[in-house]
Amino acid sequence: xxxxxxxxxxxxxxxxxxxxxxxxxxxxxxxxxxxxxxxxxxxxxxxxxxxxxxxxxxxxxxxxxxxxxxxxxxxxxxxxxxxxxxxxxxxxxxxxxxxxxxxxxxxxxxxxxxxx
Amino acid sequence: xxxxxxxxxxxxxxxxxxxxxxxxxxxxxxxxxxxxxxxxxxxxxxxxxxxxxxxxxxxxxxxxxxxxxxxxxxxxxxxxxxxxxxxxxxxxxxxxxxxxxxxxxxxxxxxxx
Numbered sequence: 290x291x292x293x294x295x296x297x298x299x300x301x302x303x304x305x306x307x308x309x310x311x312x313x314x315x316x317x318x319x320x321x322x323x324x325x326x327x328x329x330x331x332x333x334x335x336x337x338x339x340x341x342x343x344x345x346x347x348x349x350x351x352x353x354x355x356x357x358x359x360x361x362x363x364x365x366x367x368x369x370x371x372x373x374x375x376x377x378x379x380x381x382x383x384x385x386x387x388x389x390x391x392x393x394x395x396x397x398x399x400x401x402x403x404x405x
Numbered sequence: 406x407x408x409x410x411x412x413x414x415x416x417x418x419x420x421x422x423x424x425x426x427x428x429x430x431x432x433x434x435x436x437x438x439x440x441x442x443x444x445x446x447x448x449x450x451x452x453x454x455x456x457x458x459x460x461x462x463x464x465x466x467x468x469x470x471x472x473x474x475x476x477x478x479x480x481x482x483x484x485x486x487x488x489x490x491x492x493x494x495x496x497x498x499x500x501x502x503x504x505x506x507x508x509x510x511x512x513x514x515x516x517x518x
Contacts, residue, residue, distance in 0.1 A: 331409065331492075331508035332449070379448055389496055389504035392439035396448035 291316045295380050295397035302374075302404050308367045310400045312380035319385035321363035322394065323347070323355065325376040332379065338363055339385055367402065374404045406431050408507045411493050415513035422483045426512045428493030429475045436504075437496035438469055438476045442489045443511060449492055452478075483516045490514070 293314040302308050314321065323335040324347075334347030338357040352371025357363055363382075367374045378401075381394040388394050411428045418424050430438075438455035453460065455467040455476050466479040480487055493509035 329510065331510050333508075334505065377446075389506055390437060392437060392441075392454055392494055392496060392506065393451055394449075394506075396450070399448050401446075 293380060293382055293395055293397035295378075295400050297400060298398065300400060300402045302402065304404055305369045307369060308374070308402060310365045310367070310378055310380075310402070312363045312365065312397055313361050314363075314380075314382045314395075314397075315361060316382055316395060317360075318382035318395070319360065320383045320388050321357070322381040322383075322388070323353070323363070323365045324379045324381065325349070326379060326399075327376050335365065335378075374402060377401050408432060408497070409493055409495050409509040411491075411509040412512045414511075415515055417515045417517060418483055419517055420483055420485060422516075423479065423481050424483060424514065425477055425479045426491055426493075426514075427475055427477050428509055429473075430493075430495045430507075431474070432495070432497045432507075433474060435474075435495045435497050438467075439494040439496075439506075440465075440467060440476075440478050441492040441494055443492055444489045452491070480514075483514075485516050485518060488514055488516045 296311045320339050322337040324332040333349050336355040338344035354366045379399045380397045383394050408431050440452040441449040442452045443449040455469045459468040464481045468477045490511040490513045492511045495507045
């Protein structure tokens with residue numbers, strides 16, 4: 290079955306540690322996205338990538354980094370510079386240029402990060 | 406004013422009821438509109454797009470009012486399985502001429518037996 294896989298589902302880390310969240314898709318989608326979701330806030334875009342080896346900052350990129358070395362993979366690193374990293378992180382993919390136009394994003398099940 | 410605002414909810418309705426959610430948006434240049442459904446602690450999934458003339462998908466009807474800048478979602482004959490949070494999503498073109506999606510906070514629906 291095609292889909293998006295995020296791992297881990299739950300993650301606990303101490304303050305000051307970097308954390309990398311995995312996102313893999315086998316939908317053959319060019320575009321991939323990272324969002325975070327917090328209580329009382331809508332989904333906010335962290336980074337997105339329309340094509341391999343290229344990515345753009347979203348609205349809240351500070352304290353995060355990404356790479357897009359393969360079409361299938363778009364890992365997100367939450368660095369120690371991120372002031373409030375505890376959140377629900379969602380990875381999504383879409384056919385290139387169609388995601389924002391058609392609203393058709395396919396999401397992974399999410400990774401819930403808690404920083405202690 | 407938030408770019409996308411939704412009824413705060415929660416809505417508690419009995420099975421079989423009809424329920425409607427509204428969503429207002431502030432950017433008059435918004436181009437496309439969508440409703441997503443999100444189950445508790447799960448990922449959002451696209452429920453339906455909202456077309457200018459309104460559109461229906463089974464028990465779900467979406468409508469757009471550009472003049473008043475709001476969209477609505479009507480659910481008829483509610484089922485227990487409709488219990489979820491419904492997210493309103495609007496597509497805008499930002500200052501850099503890039504399209505982006507703006508997400509509402511969601512309206513929580515609980516359908517009771």
